[in-house]
Amino acid sequence: GAVVSQHPSWVICKSGTSVKIECRSLDFQATTMFWYRQFPKQSLMLMATSNEGSKATYEQGVEKDKFLINHASLTLSTLTVTSAHPEDSSFYICSATQQGTGELFFGEGSRLTVL
């Protein structure tokens, strides 16, 4: 199947710094990309939906100024966690909807640890 790649897969940063996570669809164009957050032993919670060239739609309770999403092209979306704090430590997963088929593919996730 199609491949969605996230980078970095693991990042550790100091409190107060910003971290950018990339999500790329490697062999297909993605009409829509989704960002999820997964806390330990919990399910995936949708954070935001992004479409190429337009502003992301954030779920209720997700701070858009805290979690900046940029969807620059049909193969790349980025999530920037600004002024990260320890409570932002989590597993962030992206998914992408394949243009044409509508099928959804997931990235391998990025684990963020804020010290």
Add this chain to the structure above:
Amino acid sequence: AQSVSQHNHHVILSEAASLELGCNYSYGGTVNLFWYVQYPGQHLQLLLKYFSGDPLVKGIKGFEAEFIKSKFSFNLRKPSVQWSDTAEYFCAVLKAAGNKLTFGGGTRVLVKP
């Protein structure tokens, strides 16, 4: 709000045992239903999906799921599990008119060799 419930958080069973994982959702309209699996250290993979037609859906690796509309359920089954089925399993629901997946809480399955 739409919710997806997976009744078992943890399941431990021996190889060759049968597996059934429950999934119920609360949305009353037309839905598309999915089961995803996440093996240790790996990303989510699609096991099977239901959009329409035969409510008994067969997926990869010997898994199947049955959609029972009257019960708002989409339970996952496998007649005989293997050690390699150790993973976390997520049920997910997509409103037919929407594009957002809502996930259940997940069920961790441990298959003892």
